[in-house]
Amino acid sequence: MAPTNIYAGIALGLGGAVLLVACGGGGDDTPAPGTGTLRVQMTDAPACGYDHVYVTVNRVRVNGNQDAADDGSGWVDIPVSPAQRIDLLSLTNGVLATLGQTALPAGNYQQIRLVLSPNTGNSMANSVVPTGGTETALDTPSATQSGYKIIRPFTVAPDTLTDLVLDFDACKSVVPRGNGGYNLKPVVTAIPVVVSGRVTGALTPAEAGAAVYAERGGVVVKSTVADANGNFVLSPIEQSSTAGNVDVVIVPVGRATGIVRTVPVVAGSNTVVSTAGAPIDLPASTMRTVSGTVLPVSAQASLRALQSTAGQAFTISTSFANVTTGAYSMSLPAAAPMVGVYSTTLPIPLAANGAAAGKYTVEATSINGQVQTQAADISATNAVNNFAF
Structure with a gap:
């Protein structure tokens, strides 16, 4: 079909x-x-x-x-x-x-x-x-x-x-x-489309395949991947009178993370954060890994890598621990994230937050809802973070 x-x-x-x-x-x-x-x-x-x-x-x-x-x-x-x-x-x-x-x-x-x-x-x-x-x-x-x-x-x-x-x-x-x-x-997850809008944008073709997230309070509410031309559509995103706007987080391979803060979501409408004529073009970055194990394997843990900038923690990557070995691995940019605030005037300027370069928090959540966090620094080398529940 x-x-x-x-x-x-x-x-x-x-x-x-x-x-x-x-x-x-x-x-x-x-x-x-x-x-x-x-x-x-x-x-x-x-x-x-x-x-x-x-x-x-x-x-x-x-x-x-x-x-x-x-x-x-x-x-x-x-x-x-x-x-x-x-x-x-x-x-x-x-x-x-x-x-x-x-x-x-x-x-x-x-x-x-x-x-x-x-x-x-x-x-x-x-x-x-x-x-x-x-x-x-x-x-x-x-x-x-x-x-x-x-x-x-x-x-x-x-x-x-x-x-x-x-x-x-x-x-x-x-x-x-x-x-x-x-x-x-x-x-x-479940969203009533009658109260939902969408967010669209464009990256350079070199950033095709980038993961793109719409987040509220660091929690991903919608995600997609940029297509072969670098275009992306985040839809549907529920308009919320309590949760408010979303932050758009862009994670290409081999480039710095891009973050556009406070992007409005309007029911029945499309919010544009960038266009093919003025695409978001993120600088190159070394990619390093955060890896380790979560034991016992019966914890069946989910993991996410969070990066704090602009007073907010953002989800940059997610993974599952292997249900037999407990092993996990996430590839993350070591460069400083590029951060800007939504504006109807395009392109939206993004500035590097050097203090956040390579600094992450790894969060492990067991199948029973127990949560553990550890700091991970990949600014100079890969990091190993093991968890025990």
Whole structure:
């Protein structure tokens, strides 16, 4: 199935999200009185170290009760027929793949389940292709039985088409095992598109493939990768009266990090931070690594590298500890980050914060939510940071 690039008015973008949008009319599938139409689509945020991440979707389920059991009442199925094998990494920068749609009773829904087809025999319905490696089966036991559970309230109005977009963050969802295998531990978030906007920009073509994040308080709310021309789209980002603007963090390979502070997000609108005529061009930087282990391996830790500048800590990279060995590694710029404040006048000037060059905080979070942090200095050499829970 060929994915479709959609952004009409206030439409979307898995750094990762389930997106909900209501619009008038049901096309040829006009629902009966008291019913609406639910359409399910999928998108993705970038993956780390993989050329392809394939999942095969055969069904989506919704329920009005967030506590409904797998075999409980109230489930409505949106069949995906035939089952669709989708490369998540083709669904970035606002690209969507439509899974299916169905009429269902109007009302409030709380729970979503994404059900994947199992790997059978030599057929890999779900798999990963590591960069420079061969296709390897992706272990998804719960997804092929009860499905992955997502809690996000949404409403289906009578005589209305509601779009539900499932947004994987493949970077955070694929967890390597020490034996060369991989587990799928999905990271999926939810955003109502009707209150969402987007942020776009351009880097130089030499910065193609750069990771680009929209962050609030150092927490990534949307991510993507710059395309072959250096262009990027962060969509959707929820407009928030409490959380406010976002900071756009740009992390190319072999260049300094770029940070544009206080970028406004306006529902139904696009905020531009740079253009092809005035792209963000970051200076060269040596890349060094922060690596180590997180033990015991049962901690199944997630990690992120934070860099403090302009009075705020920003996420620069994320990783998982290997579920068999506990090992992890993150590649980070040693140069000073380039920081500026959003302005409608382009280009936005960025200035180096020399005091932050090579200085990071590594944060490890266990599967039980325990958090440990350590300082890491890569200004002159690689750093080793080991954690014990």
